[in-house]
Amino acid sequence: MKVLTANRLIDGEAIWYSAGQAWSETIVGAEIAADKAAEEKLEAIGKAAFAGNFALDIELIDVQLVDGAIIPVRLRERIRAAGPTNRTDLGKQARSTTAAIA
Amino acid sequence: MYRYDEFDHDFVNARVAEFSDQVERRLAGEITEDQFRPLRLMNGVYLQLHAYMLRVAIPYGTLNSKQLRMLGHIARKYDKGYGHFTTRQNIQYNWPALSDIPAVLADLASVEMHAIQTSGNCIRNVTADHFAGAAADEVADPRPYAEILRQWSSVHPEFSYLPRKFKIAVTGAERDRAAIQVHDIGLHLKKNATGELGFAVYVGGGQGRTPMIAKKINDFLPEEHLLSYTTAIMRVYNLHGRRDNKYKARIKILVHETGTEEFARQVEAEWAELKNSELKLPEADIRAIEAYFAPPALVARPEGDEAVRLARLDSKSFAEWLDQNVVTHRNPDYAAVTISLKGIGEAPGDASDSQMEAVADITEKYAFDELRVTHEQNLVLPHVARADLKAVYDALVEIELATANSGLISDIIACPGLDYCALANARSISVAQNISNRFASLERQRDIGELKLKISGCINACGHHHVGHIGILGVEKKGAELYQVTLGGSGDENTSVGEIIGRGFGPDEITDAIETVVETYLRFRTDKSEKFLDAYRRLGAAPFKEALYGNEAKAA
Numbered sequence: 001m002k003v004l005t006a007n008r009l010i011d012g013e014a015i016w017y018s019a020g021q022a023w024s025e026t027i028v029g030a031e032i033a034a035d036k037a038a039e040e041k042l043e044a045i046g047k048a049a050f051a052g053n054f055a056l057d058i059e060l061i062d063v064q065l066v067d068g069a070i071i072p073v074r075l076r077e078r079i080r081a082a083g084p085t086n087r088t089d090l091g092k093q094a095r096s097t098t099a100a101i102a
Numbered sequence: 103m104y105r106y107d108e109f110d111h112d113f114v115n116a117r118v119a120e121f122s123d124q125v126e127r128r129l130a131g132e133i134t135e136d137q138f139r140p141l142r143l144m145n146g147v148y149l150q151l152h153a154y155m156l157r158v159a160i161p162y163g164t165l166n167s168k169q170l171r172m173l174g175h176i177a178r179k180y181d182k183g184y185g186h187f188t189t190r191q192n193i194q195y196n197w198p199a200l201s202d203i204p205a206v207l208a209d210l211a212s213v214e215m216h217a218i219q220t221s222g223n224c225i226r227n228v229t230a231d232h233f234a235g236a237a238a239d240e241v242a243d244p245r246p247y248a249e250i251l252r253q254w255s256s257v258h259p260e261f262s263y264l265p266r267k268f269k270i271a272v273t274g275a276e277r278d279r280a281a282i283q284v285h286d287i288g289l290h291l292k293k294n295a296t297g298e299l300g301f302a303v304y305v306g307g308g309q310g311r312t313p314m315i316a317k318k319i320n321d322f323l324p325e326e327h328l329l330s331y332t333t334a335i336m337r338v339y340n341l342h343g344r345r346d347n348k349y350k351a352r353i354k355i356l357v358h359e360t361g362t363e364e365f366a367r368q369v370e371a372e373w374a375e376l377k378n379s380e381l382k383l384p385e386a387d388i389r390a391i392e393a394y395f396a397p398p399a400l401v402a403r404p405e406g407d408e409a410v411r412l413a414r415l416d417s418k419s420f421a422e423w424l425d426q427n428v429v430t431h432r433n434p435d436y437a438a439v440t441i442s443l444k445g446i447g448e449a450p451g452d453a454s455d456s457q458m459e460a461v462a463d464i465t466e467k468y469a470f471d472e473l474r475v476t477h478e479q480n481l482v483l484p485h486v487a488r489a490d491l492k493a494v495y496d497a498l499v500e501i502e503l504a505t506a507n508s509g510l511i512s513d514i515i516a517c518p519g520l521d522y523c524a525l526a527n528a529r530s531i532s533v534a535q536n537i538s539n540r541f542a543s544l545e546r547q548r549d550i551g552e553l554k555l556k557i558s559g560c561i562n563a564c565g566h567h568h569v570g571h572i573g574i575l576g577v578e579k580k581g582a583e584l585y586q587v588t589l590g591g592s593g594d595e596n597t598s599v600g601e602i603i604g605r606g607f608g609p610d611e612i613t614d615a616i617e618t619v620v621e622t623y624l625r626f627r628t629d630k631s632e633k634f635l636d637a638y639r640r641l642g643a644a645p646f647k648e649a650l651y652g653n654e655a656k657a658a
Contacts, residue, residue, distance in 0.1 A: 007149055007153070009128070009129065009135075009200065010129060010199060010200055010201050011153065011154070011199035011200060011201065012149055012150075012152070012153035012154035012198075012199065012200060013152075013153060014151065014152055014153075050135070052131075053128070053129075053131040053134075053135075056135050056149065057149060057524075073581065074581060075520065075578075075581075075582075075583065076151070076520060076526075079151060079520060079521060079529075080151045080152065083152065084152070084521035084522060084531070085521055085529060085531075085532055086449055086521055086531045086532055086535060087449075087521075090152075090182055090197075091152055
């Protein structure tokens with residue numbers, strides 16, 4: 001299964017496309033594509049965000065569900081979703097809405 | 103230090119205005135990312151994992167207090183309260199918003215700084231010995247020549263779209279503290295038999311996925327020919343360097359594939375056309391630039407010896423810092439001080455906004471307003487009266503920057519790695535922190551002696567692992583981090599590339615593996631005077647392999 005992620009143009013913030021049909025600053029609640037058709041739908045949303053100058057570095061990434069939480073498969077994406085592992089006071093992990101654990 | 107003239111101010115301000123306009127147009131959607139990307143890279147703006155990253159140039163690593171204070175101000179106002187000093191004597195901010203970067207660049211311009219040519223396939227920040235102008239073993243200050251190269255290479259129309267990035271380093275001493283043999287061009291400033299200044303010229307060194315040691319193509323290039331000869335090298339590279347394969351585009355590949363002799367012949371042929379052109383530096387011009395780097399007026403401070411002697415008796419920690427972080431100055435009343443940015447368990451090269459401001463105060467009060475950034479990710483106060491060393495030490499203790507570990511195993515170079523970098527395959531900072539914590543005891547570190555440990559989170563080798571006495575390279579294998587260990591590298595006047603010792607180690611194994619390597623050295627060294635690198639060169643890899651892999655090593 002996959003989710004759609006990018007960085008926001010104006011500030012570079014890592015963002016994920018959420019099930020609530022908007023881009024979110026946290027991976028929590030990201031829309032999960034479980035089949036090819038859903039992936040294509042997310043891909044189209046990503047392309048539109050790039051073309052619309054809202055986001056860049058758009059990518060579909062592999063995730064798994066662990067106790068209901070969306071956890072990216074690659075460490076790189078887990079760090080993007082949480083923040084630097086040496087500075088837990090920075091990045092998403094420092095905010096009240098917690099993100100994936102790297 | 104160098105001061106901007108009217109032309110410099112106008113040029114940098116014009117660039118700030120130009121880039122501000124480009125950012126505005128990008129945010130308004132008038133230009134696409136494909137159009138904007140090369141423009142932002144020319145101004146040092148990358149996109150990393152969490153945010154944009156801004157790399158600010160610190161020419162030959164030299165700063166004054168006003169500039170450092172501004173770097174602290176930028177960290178506080180536009181970033182998250184810290185900056186990261188890099189192996190290219192620059193500083194990087196990890197969290198700026200694109201919309202704020204024009205304001206950051208305007209602030210930088212107000213203190214004669216910029217981010218131009220800190221990225222892209224151009225001539226990057228020219229680096230130099232961090233003890234330049236202070237070192238007792240120096241023939242002459244290399245920075246005037248670095249400044250001449252900086253002026254010549256800034257937006258040079260012929261060399262702004264090279265096959266690949268291009269790095270030049272200059273040293274003015276026999277002991278190479280600028281790692282010139284792992285640069286695209288390395289210049290060793292020296293005097294000939296008649297006392298004239300010139301350079302030994304090295305070409306084609308570099309790290310990355312294909313580490314190579316530079317080849318010397320000229321024993322003595324008179325100083326007046328610095329630009330004509332460098333131009334000749336650049337022309338040969340620009341013409342023949344590969345543009346079809348990014349991984350084979352650096353000058354080191356061209357020199358290697360062409361052969362040193364033939365490459366040198368091509369440079370000589372090109373130079374024959376250039377040596378008497380307008381690129382030949384007039385003596386007056388060299389001396390004019392040199393005047394900017396005139397050493398401060400170092401008044402006699404003979405009371406320093408007694409002050410240091412007494413303070414040493416009074417404080418063991420001061421004595422340890424003195425022994426480790428303070429080096430001889432060409433003036434016996436003075437010393438050069440290394441401010442370690444490698445506190446035990448800290449991220450190498452990071453400094454907070456308040457630390458930067460406090461160091462700026464110390465620089466202004468005790469160090470003739472001059473500070474250096476080292477390629478080993480530390481700071482240096484090049485001119486401190488020995489009589490003031492205790493006061494400087496006390497001030498550094500206050501801001502937790504008095505770790506007495508310069509040149510020891512916890513003085514680790516590490517790239518940002520996977521915690522920040524979009525190119526990385528594995529984390530570097532956490533590995534550095536774990537090793538630093540394991541060897542936290544200063545007594546143990548001092549017993550081990552000089553040991554340069556360098557960590558890169560990918561094959562691009564920003565953490566200089568190839569030239570670490572112990573090098574660690576992070577890779578990704580089957581989705582997990584794996585760390586390869588190299589031994590025997592060195593980035594000084596006897597440069598060598600480290601050898602891969604065997605299979606890699608997981609994140610939970612690498613600290614133990616490093617400890618095994620160190621214990622093996624301690625076991626086999628002749629005595630304490632035989633440093634790690636010397637012992638490795640004498641012993642070879644075998645005892646280290648045996649210690650790390652046991653029977654596995656024998657079977658292989």
